[in-house]
Amino acid sequence: MKILTANRLTDGEAVWLAADHSWVETIDAAEIARDKPAEERLEQAGRAAALRNEVIDVNLIDVDVRDGAIQPLRLRERIRAAGPTNRADLGKQARPGIASAA
Amino acid sequence: MYRYDEFDHAFVAARVAEFRDQVERRLAGEITEDQFRPLRLMNGVYLQLHAYMLRVAIPYGTLSSRQMRMLAHVARTYDKGYGHFTTRQNIQYNWPALSDMPAILDDLAKVEMHAIQTSGNCIRNVTADHFAGAAADEVADPRPYAEILRQWSSVHPEFSYLPRKFKIAVTGAERDRAAIQVHDIGLHLKRNEAGALGFAVYVGGGQGRTPMIAKKIRDFLPEQDLLAYTTAILRVYNLHGRRDNKYKARIKILVHETGTEELTAWVETEFAALKNTELKLPEADIRAIESYFALPDLSPRPEGWASLAAARKADAGFDAWVRRNVIDHKHPDYACVTISLKGIGEVPGDATDVQMDAVADIAEKYAFDEIRVSHEQNLILPHVARADLKAIYDSLNAIGFATANAGLVTDIIACPGLDYCALANARSIPVAQQISRRFASQERQEEIGDLKIKISGCINACGHHHVGHIGILGVEKKGAELYQITLGGSGDEHTSIGEIVGRGFGPEEITDAIETVVETYLAQRTNREETFLQAYRRLGTAPFKEALYGSEARAA
Numbered sequence: 001m002k003i004l005t006a007n008r009l010t011d012g013e014a015v016w017l018a019a020d021h022s023w024v025e026t027i028d029a030a031e032i033a034r035d036k037p038a039e040e041r042l043e044q045a046g047r048a049a050a051l052r053n054e055v056i057d058v059n060l061i062d063v064d065v066r067d068g069a070i071q072p073l074r075l076r077e078r079i080r081a082a083g084p085t086n087r088a089d090l091g092k093q094a095r096p097g098i099a100s101a102a
Numbered sequence: 103m104y105r106y107d108e109f110d111h112a113f114v115a116a117r118v119a120e121f122r123d124q125v126e127r128r129l130a131g132e133i134t135e136d137q138f139r140p141l142r143l144m145n146g147v148y149l150q151l152h153a154y155m156l157r158v159a160i161p162y163g164t165l166s167s168r169q170m171r172m173l174a175h176v177a178r179t180y181d182k183g184y185g186h187f188t189t190r191q192n193i194q195y196n197w198p199a200l201s202d203m204p205a206i207l208d209d210l211a212k213v214e215m216h217a218i219q220t221s222g223n224c225i226r227n228v229t230a231d232h233f234a235g236a237a238a239d240e241v242a243d244p245r246p247y248a249e250i251l252r253q254w255s256s257v258h259p260e261f262s263y264l265p266r267k268f269k270i271a272v273t274g275a276e277r278d279r280a281a282i283q284v285h286d287i288g289l290h291l292k293r294n295e296a297g298a299l300g301f302a303v304y305v306g307g308g309q310g311r312t313p314m315i316a317k318k319i320r321d322f323l324p325e326q327d328l329l330a331y332t333t334a335i336l337r338v339y340n341l342h343g344r345r346d347n348k349y350k351a352r353i354k355i356l357v358h359e360t361g362t363e364e365l366t367a368w369v370e371t372e373f374a375a376l377k378n379t380e381l382k383l384p385e386a387d388i389r390a391i392e393s394y395f396a397l398p399d400l401s402p403r404p405e406g407w408a409s410l411a412a413a414r415k416a417d418a419g420f421d422a423w424v425r426r427n428v429i430d431h432k433h434p435d436y437a438c439v440t441i442s443l444k445g446i447g448e449v450p451g452d453a454t455d456v457q458m459d460a461v462a463d464i465a466e467k468y469a470f471d472e473i474r475v476s477h478e479q480n481l482i483l484p485h486v487a488r489a490d491l492k493a494i495y496d497s498l499n500a501i502g503f504a505t506a507n508a509g510l511v512t513d514i515i516a517c518p519g520l521d522y523c524a525l526a527n528a529r530s531i532p533v534a535q536q537i538s539r540r541f542a543s544q545e546r547q548e549e550i551g552d553l554k555i556k557i558s559g560c561i562n563a564c565g566h567h568h569v570g571h572i573g574i575l576g577v578e579k580k581g582a583e584l585y586q587i588t589l590g591g592s593g594d595e596h597t598s599i600g601e602i603v604g605r606g607f608g609p610e611e612i613t614d615a616i617e618t619v620v621e622t623y624l625a626q627r628t629n630r631e632e633t634f635l636q637a638y639r640r641l642g643t644a645p646f647k648e649a650l651y652g653s654e655a656r657a658a
Contacts, residue, residue, distance in 0.1 A: 007149055009128075009129070009135075009200065010129060010198060010199060010200055010201050011154070011199035011200060011201065012149055012150075012152070012153035012154040013152075013153065013154065014151065014152055030464075040239075042418065050135070052131070052133040053129075053134075053135075054129075054401065056135045057149055058287075061504055064418075072579060073581065075529075075578075075581075075582075075583065076151070076520060076526075077519065079151060079521060080151045080152065080518060080583065084152075084521035084522060084530060084531070086449060086520055086521055086529075086531045086532050086535060087449075088151075090182060091152050102529075102532075
């Protein structure tokens with residue numbers, strides 16, 4: 001399973017592509033691609049968004065769904081989705097309802 | 103301190119205006135990311151995991167209180183209330199928006215600061231001994247030469263597109279506190295038998311994936327030849343350095359592949375052609391730059407000797423702080439203070455806006471308005487009267503900056519690692535924090551004595567692990583963090599690259615492993631005077647391997 005992530009051009013905020021092809025600031029609303037054609041649709045949407053200068057550094061990343069929550073496989077992506085592991089007051093995890101990466 | 107002249111002001115202002123235009127065009131979609139990326143990097147703007155990062159240059163690590171207050175202002179206004187002092191004497195902000203960058207650079211320019219050449223394949227911020235101009239053991243202040251190199255290298259047309267980045271470090275004392283032998287060029291300022299100033303020149307040192315100790319290619323280069331000789335080295339590198347492979351593009355690889363003798367001959371040939379050109383530094387110009395770095399007016403303060411002795415007797419915490427964080431100054435009534443940014447369990451190198459403002463106030467009140475950033479991620483007050491040490495200690499204590507651990511096991515260098523950095527493979531900061539908490543006891547730390555632990559979260563080695571007495575390198579193995587230990591590295595005048603001791607340890611095991619290494623040292627040292635590094639050099643890796651891996655090590 002994969003989702004598409006990027007950083008917003010204006011402020012660098014980590015964002016994920018949602019089903020309506022908007023970019024969302026938390027990973028829970030990301031659209032999951034479960035097969036190759038779905039991955040390609042995500043990538044195409046990512047390329048188009050980069051061309052429109054909405055986002056930079058667009059990447060497909062591997063995820064699992066555990067207890068109904070999207071969980072990136074790599075620690076790097078879990079940290080992007082949550083914030084620095086040494087400061088719970090920084091990054092997404094500072095918002096209500098967002099878990100820390102480690 | 104160096105003050106911008108009219109040219110410097112105009113130069114930085116023009117550069118900010120240019121970058122403002124580039125940012126605006128990028129945000130308007132007029133230029134692509136591929137076009138913009140090299141432009142933003144030339145202005146110190148990276149993209150990290152959570153946001154952009156801005157790296158601001160602190161030339162040779164020297165700051166005034168006014169500049170420190172501006173760094174606090176940037177942290178408060180455009181970031182999340184803190185900054186991170188780095189191993190290259192710079193500061194990084196981890197959360198600024200791209201749209202705010204021109205305003206930040208405008209603010210920095212007001213206090214003669216910028217972010218030019220803090221990234222990219224150019225000559226980076228020239229670093230220097232953080233006790234420069236103050237330390238009792240110094241021959242001369244190396245910063246005037248660092249400033250001359252800064253002026254010469256800023257947007258140098260010939261050297262703005264080098265094969266790879268290029269780092270120069272300068273020291274003015276026999277005891278190397280600037281790690282010059284692990285820089286592309288290391289300069290050791292000294293006097294010859296006739297009393298003239300000049301440099302021993304080292305070339306081709308560096309850390310990263312291929313650590314190399316620099317080779318000395320000149321024992322004494324007269325000071326007036328500094329730019330001609332540096333140009334000769336850069337010209338040889340620019341022409342012959344590899345551009346086909348990023349990982350083999352640093353000058354250390356060129357020196358290694360060419361051989362020191364041949365490379366030296368190339369440099370000397372270039373130098374012969376450049377020696378008597380406009381690159382020869384006029385004596386008057388050197389002395390003019392030097393005058394900016396003159397010692398402040400240090401009036402006699404002999405009362406400090408008695409008051410200090412009494413205060414130390416009355417306060418054990420203060421006594422420990424003086425023992426560890428205060429060194430001798432050129433003037434006997436004065437001292438140099440290390441402000442530890444390594445409080446127990448804290449993030450190495452981080453300071454909040456409130457702490458930065460407080461340090462600025464302390465420096466203004468007690469330290470002739472001068473602050474330094476060390477490559478070991480601490481701050482320095484280079485000129486303070488011994489009589490004022492207790493007041494300074496009390497003020498630092500109030501902001502959590504009076505930890506008495508300079509040079510001890512908890513004075514750890516750590517790169518930002520995977521918590522922030524897009525290049526990292528593993529986290530560094532939490533490992534530093536765990537080790538710091540494990541060795542929190544002041545008594546135990548002092549029993550262990552001088553011990554430098556340095557942690558990098560990837561092979562690029564921003565955390566200088568190769569020259570840590572104990573180095574820790576974080577890697578990613580099968581999706582998990584793994585930490586390799588190296589032993590016996592050193593970044594001083596007897597530079598050595600640490601040796602990998604064996605298989606790596608997981609995040610839950612690494613602190614225990616470090617403790618095992620330290621306990622092995624304590625058990626094996628001949629006496630308290632034998633430091634970790636000395637003991638390691640006598641013993642080799644065997645006893646440490648045995649302690650860490652036991653029968654596994656014997657079987658191997």
